[in-house]
Amino acid sequence: MSYYDPLETRDPDEREADLMDKLARQVAHAKETTHYYFQALAGVNPYECTTREALARLPLTRKRDLIDLQKKTPPFGGLNSLPRHKAKRVFASPGPIYEIQGKDIDPWRMARVLYAAGFRDGDLIHNCFSYHFTPGAFIFEGGARKLGCAVFPGGTGQTEQQVQAMLDLKPEGYVGTPSFLRIIVEKAEELGANISFLRKACVSGEALPGVTRDWLRQRGISVRQCYATADIGAIGYETEAEEGLVVEEELLVEIVRPGTGDPVAPGEVGEVVVTTFNPDYPLIRFATGDLSAILPGRSPCGRSNIRLKGWLGRADQTTKVKGMFVHPEQVADLARRHPEIGRMRLVVDNPGGQDRMVLHCETALGNPELDKALVASLREVTKLRGEVAFSAPGGLPNDGKVIEDSRVY
Structure with a gap:
């Protein structure tokens, strides 16, 4: 060599x-x-x-x-x-x-x-x-x-x-x-x-x-x-x-x-x-x-x-939902408020032509109270309504995405 x-x-x-x-x-x-x-x-x-x-x-x-x-x-x-x-x-x-x-x-x-x-x-x-x-x-x-x-x-x-x-x-x-x-x-x-x-x-x-x-x-x-x-x-x-x-x-x-x-x-x-x-x-x-x-x-x-490993995409995943910008920093703020959560990914889609946000969370502790707390935090941080979905630890892809815009137009 x-x-x-x-x-x-x-x-x-x-x-x-x-x-x-x-x-x-x-x-x-x-x-x-x-x-x-x-x-x-x-x-x-x-x-x-x-x-x-x-x-x-x-x-x-x-x-x-x-x-x-x-x-x-x-x-x-x-x-x-x-x-x-x-x-x-x-x-x-x-x-x-x-x-x-x-x-x-x-x-x-x-x-x-x-x-x-x-x-x-x-x-x-x-x-x-x-x-x-x-x-x-x-x-x-x-x-x-x-x-x-x-x-x-x-x-x-x-x-x-x-x-x-x-x-x-x-x-x-x-x-x-x-x-x-x-x-x-x-x-x-x-x-x-x-x-x-x-x-x-x-x-x-x-x-x-x-x-x-x-x-x-x-x-x-x-x-x-x-x-x-x-x-x-x-x-x-x-x-x-x-x-x-x-x-x-x-x-x-x-x-x-x-x-x-x-x-x-x-x-x-x-x-x-x-x-x-x-x-x-x-x-x-x-x-x-x-x-x-x-x-x-x-x-x-x-x-x-x-x-x-090489170039795997862009980290700035800012997107606009119902006329308002949603930033990766806001997802990071949600993670700090809820340390019991592992990875988080905010998925934006538009079933029926209407924008929807779903916060996907890795945790072994899913329960109705945590669901309510996360929904409230999501509303407080983004000023938008959203839903929450839970998956087991390791259930979300390891691809660096914290905001996924999967809307179809």
């Missing part, structure tokens, strides 16, 4: 001690240098933030709140410690949400991801992420440059020109979405162009279906996935084992129950929450809005960090 550096195979206890030491210093740095965390972490002693339990007590910063934060404190919501005029680049993602890149060539830690995908110093990478507005192309280009790879800025679209550039330059690998890679290869086959020199790819931005991976593998292209966001950069990456996504070394990752900041049990599906150690744009307990779960055991590839 070949590794980017010794960090990938270090003892998990050593990694945890290192991350906790960095956490305390990053909390202190964020409080001292950013407007947002000066307020959000008021009363927090940074140097007591040296355990997972202390981390779980810190407030979440939700991705969905960035638009409003950036409107109130433009342009970056007060989360940046680096002033705008000292930035290397500024990007815009849909929303719009603005992101800042400092002086570091690879603040998104993508070099490690590309190495795990098989890229090496001297390779030429055909980059088909967009160079327009968003940071995707630059995220991968920064990692490539740090790794010693040259980059062709292919961008998106213009399929025949992409094939011609590949024929002329003969890149060893591709980065971009898996669907566009397949389109390029199909176009090459249609044109009778031999691009068999393209042997590896690192893809992101959308799901990689097994049928697409197999189709590309049959054509000699090894494909690895990366889970990244515009705000954080690389979070998890696939290795030659192809068993889950290994968490990047320079991050603290938690899985929490949607609507709360409470860590879930190992293996349970929840929201991915990330703490970064980027000094220019520190994000502490950043709730991505994505669902995943921790896989048990160590990767067969030998890397010792925890692994994510």
Whole structure:
């Protein structure tokens, strides 16, 4: 096996001690240098933030709140410690949400991801992420440059020109979405162009279906996935084992129950929450809005960090019932009021064309009094009438959903 550096195979206890030491210093740095965390972490002693339990007590910063934060404190919501005029680049993602890149060539830690995908110093990478507005192309280009790879800025679209550039330059690998890679290869086959020199790819931005991976593998292209966001950069990456996504070394990752900041049990599906150690744009307990779960055991590839199961959906399951929004945080409030309940899932349907809410609860203690109490709490918290249904412990699916909208229109 070949590794980017010794960090990938270090003892998990050593990694945890290192991350906790960095956490305390990053909390202190964020409080001292950013407007947002000066307020959000008021009363927090940074140097007591040296355990997972202390981390779980810190407030979440939700991705969905960035638009409003950036409107109130433009342009970056007060989360940046680096002033705008000292930035290397500024990007815009849909929303719009603005992101800042400092002086570091690879603040998104993508070099490690590309190495795990098989890229090496001297390779030429055909980059088909967009160079327009968003940071995707630059995220991968920064990692490539740090790794010693040259980059062709292919961008998106213009399929025949992409094939011609590949024929002329003969890149060893591709980065971009898996669907566009397949389109390029199909176009090459249609044109009778031999691009068999393209042997590896690192893809992101959308799901990689097994049928697409197999189709590309049959054509000699090894494909690895990366889970990244515009705000954080690389979070998890696939290795030659192809068993889950290994968490990047320079991050603290938690899985929490949607609507709360409470860590879930190992293996349970929840929201991915990330703490970064980027000094220019520190994000502490950043709730991505994505669902995943921790896989048990160590990767067969030998890397010792925890692994994510992959992207399992969206955590923000807010829906509108009879003209009123119902949020995951409200279901979390119900759970706090009734600790005798295990999992809860609020199912919204519309039999007969009328919206209905049913709160499904896992408990071994179902009785009429508990039913009445839950109905009353549901009305008080959501301002809407609803019903309650009980199931045995373990009876609800482990998929991270706390609100299920199953209405048929």
